[in-house]
Amino acid sequence: MRQKNIILTGGGTAGHVSLNQAIIPSLQQKGYDVHYIGSKDGIEKEIIADAFPQVPYYGIASGKFRRYFSIKNFTDPFRVLQGVAQAFRIMHKVKPSVVFSKGGFVSVPVVIAAKLANIPIVIHESDVTPGLANKIALPFASHVFTVFEETLQHLPSDRSTCTGSIIRSSLFLGDREKGIERCEFAGEKPILLVMGGSQGSKLLNDILRDNLTKLLQKFDVIHLCGKGNVDNNLFGIAGYKQFDYVTDELSDLLYAADFIVSRAGSNAIFEFLTLHKPMLLIPLSANQSRGDQVLNANLFEKQGFAAVLEEEALTAETFLQALKQLIAQAPQYIERMADTQPPKTPEEMVELIVQYEK
Template identity: 45%
Template sequence: MVSIVFTGGGSAGHVTPNIALMDAAVARGWRVQYFGSAEGIERTMLKDSGISYYAVSVGKLRRYFSLENLFDPLRLLLGVWQAYALLGRLKPNLVFSKGGFVAVPVVVGAWLRRIPVISHESDVTPGLANRICSPFCRRICITFEETKAYLPPSKVILTGTPVRSEILEGDARKGRDFLGFNDSKPILLVFGGSLGAAKINDLVERVVGALLVDFQVVHVVGRDNIYSGRDRPGYVRKEFISEEFGDVLAAASIVVSRAGANSLYEFFVIGKPHLLIPLPLAASRGDQLENAGLFKAKGFSHVLLEEDLTDDSFLDAVSALQADTPVLRQRLLEFPRQHSINLIIGEIEQNLR
């Protein structure tokens, strides 16, 4: 039986593509295991999946000074040893890495075991973990053509990002029913990713009255982000939406979100008009700014920078997006779609040991 170890974590964006791939792998009768951190979001997201989960020590790849940086090399070395030992026991045919700092010890451990590794990069520019891992990988799958400029050409294959079936098959009626909404007004979906976005959350709380004049609003605030204000007719807040997210996304006329690559790709694939508020450079490595800038230039995305974010600028940007919706829907049809899951599964099959 083919046996695959998947790894990746730190945010939902490092996990959801793996879930789509693991579903396809299990459907083929393959044995699937997951390597992640002991307390990361990946463990939470997979706890009810039935997938065997193995925790390894990780060292966070910080870009700023912290006393923890002194201990992270030791944690990383421990993680490599743990992954090496586990891989020797499980004897997988291949490791698939979706990136994030948890992937580094697993990829290095697999390389030491001479187990083939395939990685996937979602962003336009590769993250630090994937750059560290690239010498140890046999193939590197990328989402966007522009990423080829940053990675070894002989290893790169354009696959797009695996998208979960519940996103592709979202049912707008079910989404409205889940939210308790009707057809009287268009639906605006606002979310800041799996961990939320405090500045966007606070702003929506302030301007929701103005938004409700033209929209029904669903506001996903992120796990453990409890706000004191109460829901009102036409306004629903959720900490997180899991299985129903595809239906809610289908029901939404427009979306406001951060500019994470996986969410972006989902918007492109299903043709959903969107306003991006990318994480600023002070809070990230700049990947979301690069993602947003590229696709604004291509005409696929509306963008509002956080440094320009005010109550009035937000309301104006939402109104502009709604007015531009017919043009954007037509333009998004031009985005090149890949059969991502089939392409990546094909690469896995060709590189099994």
């Protein structure tokens, strides 16, 4: 088997790393030597190091492209240029046959460096509309793959393809009983899982904790609250288990859940869809983001996969009412989700990527 090198990049949130996580084993099985370029202290460094300690990780400088005024808008372009130079040296050292970018701001200098080094670039976009980093990287890409068919209208038709979702193989290894045991639940109540993404969500954390007493009357509650957001005063409450962040255990917790309340990041909601989990989505508002989660959530609601509660309308009363309706309509949600096409495998995604290698 001929050895080839490939560089993966993407970071800033777990959503910009999860697909890379999923395809690394398949790339290695095909004989590729995988290298990863991320930020020096981003969440991607911890995720990749924990899951794949044998994969060389290179931390580079990167800057954030803000849509609002900040003094850092004047300094971050120089960090991007520094990152381009660092990534270019890595390209020269590793000599990859292709670069695969999952997005996030750290990917921009990597993509530019790959173009300067004449290395093919493949990009993946998970959301309905391309993120700013991928918009910047788009002119340099050999091809862009998308999750949503609707995304293609924003991309060059000759360089873009909708693949649908790609789900990590480890998701299907989840075990409901292990999840229940890990949470020390009796297993007598339905389980509600609440999660706000890898960084957590103060809004979701507060609405859950403010209504915890009422929720525990009907549910056992798993709470993924984000790093640094554990409430030490709530340890030891029967039927309530909080985690700041989980990796390998997440599949077990998802299998244990009967209902899910979540933000609307693309990777997460497609995992819920694949497992046929009735979900209440509270997307990050357009006031706090570019509105991608609102679009994701609205599409899932339109297709009958999810209930949606806009955060502007979120109160204790609307939250509890939305949960009540979710439970009542759960059979219909599950039926609609069961009719969907199965997701692509990581192996299929790898075949799509490596066809562009030089």
